[in-house]
Amino acid sequence: AQSVSQHNHHVILSEAASLELGCNYSYGGTVNLFWYVQYPGQHLQLLLKYFSGDPLVKGIKGFEAEFIKSKFSFNLRKPSVQWSDTAEYFCAVNNYYGNNRLAFGKGNQVVVIP
Amino acid sequence: GAGVSQSPSNKVTEKGKDVELRCDPISGHTALYWYRQRLGQGLEFLIYFQGNSAPDKSGLPSDRFSAERTGESVSTLTIQRTQQEDSAVYLCASGGTGGSYEQYFGPGTRLTVT
Numbered sequence: 001a002q003s004v005s006q007h008n009h010h011v012i013l014s015e016a017a018s019l020e021l022g023c024n025y026s027y028g029g030t031v032n033l034f035w036y037v038q039y040p041g042q043h044l045q046l047l048l049k050y051f052s053g054d055p056l057v058k059g060i061k062g063f064e065a066e067f068i069k070s071k072f073s074f075n076l077r078k079p080s081v082q083w084s085d086t087a088e089y090f091c092a093v094n095n096y097y098g099n100n101r102l103a104f105g106k107g108n109q110v111v112v113i114p
Numbered sequence: 115g116a117g118v119s120q121s122p123s124n125k126v127t128e129k130g131k132d133v134e135l136r137c138d139p140i141s142g143h144t145a146l147y148w149y150r151q152r153l154g155q156g157l158e159f160l161i162y163f164q165g166n167s168a169p170d171k172s173g174l175p176s177d178r179f180s181a182e183r184t185g186e187s188v189s190t191l192t193i194q195r196t197q198q199e200d201s202a203v204y205l206c207a208s209g210g211t212g213g214s215y216e217q218y219f220g221p222g223t224r225l226t227v228t
Contacts, residue, residue, distance in 0.1 A: 004156070034216065044205070044219040090156060100145060100209065101170070102217060104156035 002027040004093050006105035014113050015083055021076040021108045023065075023091030033074040034092040034102070035065055044090070050074065061085070083114045116140070118220035120206050126226045127196055135191040135223045139208030146189050147207040147217060148181055157205060163189060196227045 005024045013019060025031065035047040048059025055067040065076045074091060088109050092102040119138040127133050139146050144165045149157040159173040163183040174180070178196075183189035193200055203224050207217035 006156075036219075043221040046216050046218075049216055092157075100217070101147065101159045101162055101173070102149075102157070102207075103159070104149075106154070106156040 002031075002093050002095060002103040004091050004103050004105035006089075006091055006108055009106065009108060011108055011110045012113065013081060013110070016080050017112075019076075019078045019081045019085070019110065021089055021091075021110075023074045023076065023105060025072050025074070025091075025093045025103070027072075027093060027095065029095060032094050033065075033067060034094075035059065035063070035074075035076050036090045036092060036104075037087045038090070039087045047076070047089070081110075081112050083112045086110060086112045118206055118208050118218055120204075120220040120223050122223055123221065124224045124226075126228060129198060129227055130195055132192065132194045133196055133225060135193075135204050135225070137189045137191070137206030137208075137220060139186070139189070139206070140218055142186075143208035143210060143218075144186055145209045145217075146183055146186075147209070148189070148191050149205045149207065150175075150202045151205060151222070152202045160191070160204075193225075196225075198227050201225055201227045 003026045007022050033050040036044045037047045038044050048057050050057045050067045058064045063078050067074050088107045090107045091105040094102050121136045146163040148160040151157045161181045162170040178194045181191045203222040205222045206220045209217040
């Protein structure tokens with residue numbers, strides 16, 4: 001079974017600081033990788049996704065993530081955060097040949113201080 | 115509407131009662147998923163429907179949980195004889211077919227069992 005690890009569950013940083021959230025998964029086959037975001041009081045939204053091709057993917061709101069196959073990682077980054085980036089971030093993986101069910105990490109609660 | 119909708123948004127019930135949660139997927143989406151998110155945890159897969167195929171029930175935690183979907187329309191998740199550990203946010207997602215299609219999440223139903 002797939003599992004997804006996210007570290008540093010609570011992250012507090014100031015505006016303009018850089019953000020990097022780690023995501024590691026345990027599945028050796030072909031996978032699709034996702035980062036979802038949940039802003040306060042809102043539902044889960046897709047931030048970015050990786051299916052194939054360029055391992056550096058760019059998403060909405062200035063976020064990007066890099067797939068490193070050898071490290072089974074898909075870390076999320078943003079060079080300069082804003083207060084509006086305060087949210088919970090979830091990494092998710094699915095088995096490309098499976099039923100598309102997503103395995104989620106436990107999430108990172110990110111608080112950006114103005 | 116254009117998105118996935120769920121009802122009720124909140125449900126408080128007494129231990130031992132049955133509850134029914136509803137999900138309206140995005141029109142045309144063949145796949146429908148139910149997930150559960152307990153406090154401080156990531157999302158855990160419960161059940162998956164794909165068109166008229168037999169559902170994948172492998173994530174259901176006990177036989178008190180069941181779900182139905184008629185064709186490619188509404189789905190209901192039923193929890194019988196609720197227990198306090200059933201308290202969680204129940205999320206529904208819909209999507210297209212294939213391993214590369216993203217899932218679109220509804221706002222969830224927050225279930226509290228007292």
